Amino acid sequence: MKTVIVYKWARNAEDAVVRNDGTVDWRNAKMTAGEDDFAALEAAKAIAEGDELIGLTIGDGDASWALARGVLQTISVTDASNLTDNASTAAIIVAAMRQIGGVDAVVIGDSEEYAGVPVALAGQLGWPAIAHVSSASAVDGRVQVVRKQGSSEQTISIAAPAVIAVSAASPEKKTPGMKEQLAARKRPVTKLTLAAIGAASDDKVSSKGTRLPETAAARIFDGDPAAAAEQLVAALRGEGVL
Amino acid sequence: MSDAWIIVTEEKQVAALVAAAKGLGGKITAIAVGPRALADAAAIAGPDEVKWVDAKGIPVEAYAGSVARLVAAALPKVVVASGTVEGRVLAGATAARLGAAVIPGGLKLSALGDRTVVERADLDGRVVETIEAAGPVVTFYAGDDVASEGFAAVPVEPVGTDAAADILVEKTEPAAGAGAGINQAAVVVSVGRGLKKKDDLAIVHDLANALGAEIGCSMPVADDLGWVEKERYVGRSGQHIAPQLYIAIGIRGAPQHLEGIRDAKVVVGINNDPDAPIFKFADYGIVGDLYDVIPALQAALGK
Amino acid sequence: MAGEEAGEIDFDVIVIGGGVAGAVCAYQLARAGKQVVLIERGEQPGSKNLSGGVFYCRVMEQVFPNFVDDAPIERRITRNVLSFLNPTSHFNIDYWDQRLAEPVNAVTVLRARLDAWLSEKCEEAGVMVMSGVRVDSLLFEGDQVVGVKAGEDELHAHVVVAADGVNSFIAQGAGIRAKEAPQSLAVGVKSVIGLPRTVIEDRFNLTGDNGVAYAVVGDCTQAVAGGGFLYTNKESVSVGVVLRLDDLEAKGLTSSEVHDHFLQHPAIAPLLRDGELREYGCHLTIENGPRMVSHDVTRPGLIIIGDAAGFTLNTGLTIRGMDLAAGSGIAAAKTIVRALELGSYGQQAMDDYRNQLDATFVGADMKTYARAPEFLEVPRMYKEYGLLLADIFHDIYNHDTTPRKHIAATAFGAFKRSKMKLFTTIGDVLKGVRAL
Numbered sequence: 008m009k010t011v012i013v014y015k016w017a018r019n020a021e022d023a024v025v026r027n028d029g030t031v032d033w034r035n036a037k038m039t040a041g042e043d044d045f046a047a048l049e050a051a052k053a054i055a056e057g058d059e060l061i062g063l064t065i066g067d068g069d070a071s072w073a074l075a076r077g078v079l080q081t082i083s084v085t086d087a088s089n090l091t092d093n094a095s096t097a098a099i100i101v102a103a104m105r106q107i108g109g110v111d112a113v114v115i116g117d118s119e120e121y122a123g124v125p126v127a128l129a130g131q132l133g134w135p136a137i138a139h140v141s142s143a144s145a146v147d148g149r150v151q152v153v154r155k156q157g158s159s160e161q162t163i164s165i166a167a168p169a170v171i172a173v174s175a176a177s178p179e180k181k182t183p184g185m186k187e188q189l190a191a192r193k194r195p196v197t198k199l200t201l202a203a204i205g206a207a208s209d210d211k212v213s214s215k216g217t218r219l220p221e222t223a224a225a226r227i228f229d230g231d232p233a234a235a236a237e238q239l240v241a242a243l244r245g246e247g248v249l
Numbered sequence: 250m251s252d253a254w255i256i257v258t259e260e261k262q263v264a265a266l267v268a269a270a271k272g273l274g275g276k277i278t279a280i281a282v283g284p285r286a287l288a289d290a291a292a293i294a295g296p297d298e299v300k301w302v303d304a305k306g307i308p309v310e311a312y313a314g315s316v317a318r319l320v321a322a323a324l325p326k327v328v329v330a331s332g333t334v335e336g337r338v339l340a341g342a343t344a345a346r347l348g349a350a351v352i353p354g355g356l357k358l359s360a361l362g363d364r365t366v367v368e369r370a371d372l373d374g375r376v377v378e379t380i381e382a383a384g385p386v387v388t389f390y391a392g393d394d395v396a397s398e399g400f401a402a403v404p405v406e407p408v409g410t411d412a413a414a415d416i417l418v419e420k421t422e423p424a425a426g427a428g429a430g431i432n433q434a435a436v437v438v439s440v441g442r443g444l445k446k447k448d449d450l451a452i453v454h455d456l457a458n459a460l461g462a463e464i465g466c467s468m469p470v471a472d473d474l475g476w477v478e479k480e481r482y483v484g485r486s487g488q489h490i491a492p493q494l495y496i497a498i499g500i501r502g503a504p505q506h507l508e509g510i511r512d513a514k515v516v517v518g519i520n521n522d523p524d525a526p527i528f529k530f531a532d533y534g535i536v537g538d539l540y541d542v543i544p545a546l547q548a549a550l551g552k
Numbered sequence: 553m554a555g556e557e558a559g560e561i562d563f564d565v566i567v568i569g570g571g572v573a574g575a576v577c578a579y580q581l582a583r584a585g586k587q588v589v590l591i592e593r594g595e596q597p598g599s600k601n602l603s604g605g606v607f608y609c610r611v612m613e614q615v616f617p618n619f620v621d622d623a624p625i626e627r628r629i630t631r632n633v634l635s636f637l638n639p640t641s642h643f644n645i646d647y648w649d650q651r652l653a654e655p656v657n658a659v660t661v662l663r664a665r666l667d668a669w670l671s672e673k674c675e676e677a678g679v680m681v682m683s684g685v686r687v688d689s690l691l692f693e694g695d696q697v698v699g700v701k702a703g704e705d706e707l708h709a710h711v712v713v714a715a716d717g718v719n720s721f722i723a724q725g726a727g728i729r730a731k732e733a734p735q736s737l738a739v740g741v742k743s744v745i746g747l748p749r750t751v752i753e754d755r756f757n758l759t760g761d762n763g764v765a766y767a768v769v770g771d772c773t774q775a776v777a778g779g780g781f782l783y784t785n786k787e788s789v790s791v792g793v794v795l796r797l798d799d800l801e802a803k804g805l806t807s808s809e810v811h812d813h814f815l816q817h818p819a820i821a822p823l824l825r826d827g828e829l830r831e832y833g834c835h836l837t838i839e840n841g842p843r844m845v846s847h848d849v850t851r852p853g854l855i856i857i858g859d860a861a862g863f864t865l866n867t868g869l870t871i872r873g874m875d876l877a878a879g880s881g882i883a884a885a886k887t888i889v890r891a892l893e894l895g896s897y898g899q900q901a902m903d904d905y906r907n908q909l910d911a912t913f914v915g916a917d918m919k920t921y922a923r924a925p926e927f928l929e930v931p932r933m934y935k936e937y938g939l940l941l942a943d944i945f946h947d948i949y950n951h952d953t954t955p956r957k958h959i960a961a962t963a964f965g966a967f968k969r970s971k972m973k974l975f976t977t978i979g980d981v982l983k984g985v986r987a988l
């Protein structure tokens with residue numbers, strides 16, 4: 008199946024520092040692919056089954072991320088910015104996919120932070136979608152996925168074309184080696200602009216700033232372990248959980 | 250004041266979805282997609298009306314197109330869905346039909362003139378962001394569950410659907426570890442990479458025995474180190490558990506880990522790093538070396 | 553590409569390690585039109601690196617003409633405080649000079665940001681930056697280094713540059729360096745404490761982008777040979793200790809204990825009050841660079857630069873590693889460009905590196921400071937002098953109604969009570985003057 012793997016390239020939220028006043032300092036945040044994206048790529052390879060597999064990223068995504076992981080060609084929409092509205096992000100992906108044409112399946116990381124992108128994408132394409140998928144393959148012209156739902160594991164079959172949003176189960180175990188990175192350099196990267204794909208990069212919403220959540224801080228017992236332990240046990244007995 | 254729709258795919262958060270939509274001050278319509286019981290649960294959660302799509306045992310996602318058409322026809326300013334895998338797919342289709350913005354992580358909604366204000370959790374819940382939208386908005390609710398106030402049931406109106414999308418469940422099996430004791434335990438003592446070596450698990454077991462607890466762990470302890478069975482690790486890709494008491498020992502509190510204990514009643518963190526994120530999430534904490542704290546807890550429990 | 557084993561060559565040069573040394577060297581080579589790969593084991597260059605953070609950055613102007621304006625620097629150091637710390641007192645020498653701001657002499661940096669910027673510059677210049685790859689060993693043909701091996705993969709080049717930092721397993725693996733003796737090494741433990749910009753400026757009496765660097769000796773290390781430092785960044789303070797490994801062991805302390813003690817010291821804690829911990833890390837550094845550099849720094853087809861070669865000067869008041877890393881990277885690049893032009897990569901071609909070093913401040917400074925480590929071995933540095941200074945000034949300022957004495961007499965009184973011998977002291981002063 009002709010498959011598109013959409014990966015995100017964004018500042019790593021784990022590196023963002025939240026200041027005491029609730030504002031966010033992004034200065035030390037490094038650009039990385041989403042933590043689910045490598046798993047999405049594995050699923051995309053399985054669905055493509057050797058047919059065309061195209062990497063797609065928007066913004067200043069690093070094409071070599073996908074190329075070094077075995078994708079043979081990538082497209083990046085260079086002038087798209089990072090948007091708050093997940094539907095606007097999805098609209099840019101849709102416009103890029105129209106340029107590609109004839110796609111049977113689009114596979115994308117199901118990130119917590121951008122949980123709206125895969126489903127808005129499916130909505131705009133008018134395609135069915137399955138989220139939180141752990142693995143996928145192509146079976147008789149359909150896409151078969153496995154996902155965990157509560158305490159059970161479902162195997163679901165879905166007719167193409169479809170959107171498959173994949174969640175990783177762990178950090179990536181093996182990153183590309185020297186030869187793979189070298190090979191990536193020789194593969195084609197197509198750069199597109201928003202104008203060229205007929206898309207716009209405007210947020211339909213505006214952010215009015217951030218603040219700290221008003222969750223109650225934990226009651227901390229410190230100092231002498233024996234005293235702290237006794238206070239904790241007393242508190243837990245008070246809660247009725249011991 | 251703006252009208253809102255809520256998309257209901259599971260009973261768990263219905264009351265919270267309605268409560269969040271009430272912040273807008275307008276009429277609230279719930280659309281429940283699933284069995285009749287789900288629609289009935291929505292009917293007593295406080296909306297003004299309930300529409301019901303009978304899912305007839307096929308995956309709820311297959312009705313995304315129908316739900317989108319129904320909801321969009323009413324031109325609501327706000328649509329709230331739960332952040333579950335199915336709820337999101339229905340909401341994404343609806344947003345496309347409505348031309349709405351999509352904002353994950355919604356906590357609180359209000360109307361400001363003809364604009365909608367969404368307060369949402371961002372950065373794994375470390376901050377709350379305030380977002381304003383002039384046009385329609387679709388959000389996934391990410392706040393706490395609330396207890397239903399026992400509203401009088403409103404009528405449930407079954408609605409017809411278009412042809413369902415071609416999605417089939419081929420097989421359903423119990424997930425790994427679904428039957429493990431940790432899922433039913435009232436108390437779970439869980440250990441992370443703060444433990445220095447496998448042999449030291451003995452003191453953790455002793456504490457668990459004293460508490461009548463099951464042992465849990467963070468992913469690396471099971472996955473990378475293999476000190477504890479894989480069925481026992483807690484978190485996003487491991488077990489999601491809801492014990493009365495969860496004691497996280499030498500566990501940093503990575504967001505992926507915390508995902509597994511959102512429904513725990515009381516969480517205790519024991520960590521020698523006062524800045525460990527577990528202390529932002531826990532109800533109680535002891536800052537100290539686990540090798541000092543565990544024996545001290547044993548002693549305190551004996552008193 | 554004129555190579556002895558043409559056809560097998562993937563790059564002209566392979567640089568191992570994306571720290572300051574490796575990045576500067578790779579950048580210079582790419583600017584000279586050479587095919588270069590920079591291999592970094594971290595997910596990104598800088599992700600694993602740690603420095604106290606004062607960069608004596610004049611050398612960088614040779615590489616990036618607008619370094620101070622373009623690079624992500626934190627603050628320009630215009631105030632230096634030398635602090636002798638005792639348990640209940642401190643004696644500070646506070647030197648502020650606006651002249652230090654123009655031209656810029658020293659800046660504070662955070663390595664994660666600086667290294668990422670350097671690697672971006674490298675890519676712009678045409679370097680292939682390979683991250684997430686750990687080089688395991690060198691490839692040899694006879695005694696000629698011809699490439700590197702990582703996992704199953706091999707890459708070949710005319711010249712390999714080892715810029716892999718203080719532990720340099722590459723240099724050790726090539727049999728150039730033995731495992732370093734503990735008295736040549738020190739361990740640094742550092743925290744970055746976040747504070748609002750305005751608080752930093754008020755607390756440290758700073759304006760604009762100006763900053764202060766504290767060098768602290770005495771009680772900050774609980775008498776372990778070494779020192780403490782505190783540097784201001786834009787929105788944070790880098791603070792920590794550098795401790796000589798052998799002495800730390802001898803005193804039976806751990807580096808994190810000493811670090812915590814320093815941060816909680818009554819003279820330091822108020823400077824960090826209400827701050828939030830942003831980063832905490834531990835890293836080896838070089839105590840006796842001159843001794844380390846006395847071994848070879850080249851092999852046929854191999855050049856060692858930066859910390860991997862031992863180019864760090866610990867003068868007690870400052871650690872200079874980043875500027876020497878950059879300087880040695882520049883020198884190596886010059887040697888390699890010449891070798892590539894001649895098409896010869898044997899020992900003789902590589903030997904030119906020593907000449908290039910000697911022609912710059914790197915070679916000169918390594919000689920000038922050759923005695924500093926010896927001076928720093930004087931144990932009195934870490935305790936008695938601070939107490940003596942504090943006692944002198946206590947006598948001056950403590951108006952306890954006894955008749956006042958002239959300062960000289962006061963000082964002498966304090967000195968006598970300190971049980972130090974006049975001759976030892978004079979000896980130390982002379983050693984210090986000669987060494988620093």
Ligand SMILES: Cc1cc2nc3c(=O)[nH]c(=O)nc-3n(C[C@H](O)[C@H](O)[C@H](O)COP(=O)(O)OP(=O)(O)OC[C@H]3O[C@@H](n4cnc5c(N)ncnc54)[C@H](O)[C@@H]3O)c2cc1C
Pocket residue numbers: 042043175176177178179440441442443444466467468469470482483484485486487498499500501502503504505506509519520521522525537538539540
């Ligand atoms: C896609 C993905 C999915 C993941 N899914 C999961 C998941 O389901 N479950 C999960 O757990 N993780 C998961 N992870 C991994 C997760 O991100 C963290 O890496 C992991 O939870 C960290 O485990 P830890 O807290 O035990 O270890 P560490 O992060 O190493 O933390 C150890 C903690 O112990 C403390 N400590 C050390 N010594 C002592 C001592 N003597 N006394 C007291 N405290 C001490 C330290 O201060 C530290 O806070 C996932 C990651 C990814 C990318």
Ligand SMILES: Cc1cc2nc3c(=O)[nH]c(=O)nc-3n(C[C@H](O)[C@H](O)[C@H](O)COP(=O)(O)OP(=O)(O)OC[C@H]3O[C@@H](n4cnc5c(N)ncnc54)[C@H](O)[C@@H]3O)c2cc1C
Pocket residue numbers: 568569570571572573574591592593594597598600601602603604605606607608685686687688715716717718721739740741742792793794835836837857858859860863864871872873874875877
């Ligand atoms: C606590 C502390 C405080 C300091 N304070 C200062 C200061 O204030 N001013 C100053 O100028 N200097 C300071 N230094 C010294 C300074 O940090 C070093 O001298 C400098 O970083 C050396 O640069 P480098 O490029 O040689 O090595 P590094 O910066 O150590 O870089 C080596 C790189 O090689 C990579 N690497 C290692 N092995 C491999 C491998 N096998 N394969 C691939 N990549 C590999 C590493 O990941 C790393 O990125 C301090 C050091 C410490 C520890």
Ligand SMILES: Nc1ncnc2c1ncn2[C@@H]1O[C@H](COP(=O)(O)O)[C@@H](O)[C@H]1O
Pocket residue numbers: 630631648756757758759762
């Ligand atoms: N912007 C500045 N940065 C650093 N030191 C300054 C600055 N301006 C003045 N100083 C000097 O710093 C010294 C310490 O100041 P004070 O804290 O007032 O004792 C005085 O000599 C001041 O003149």
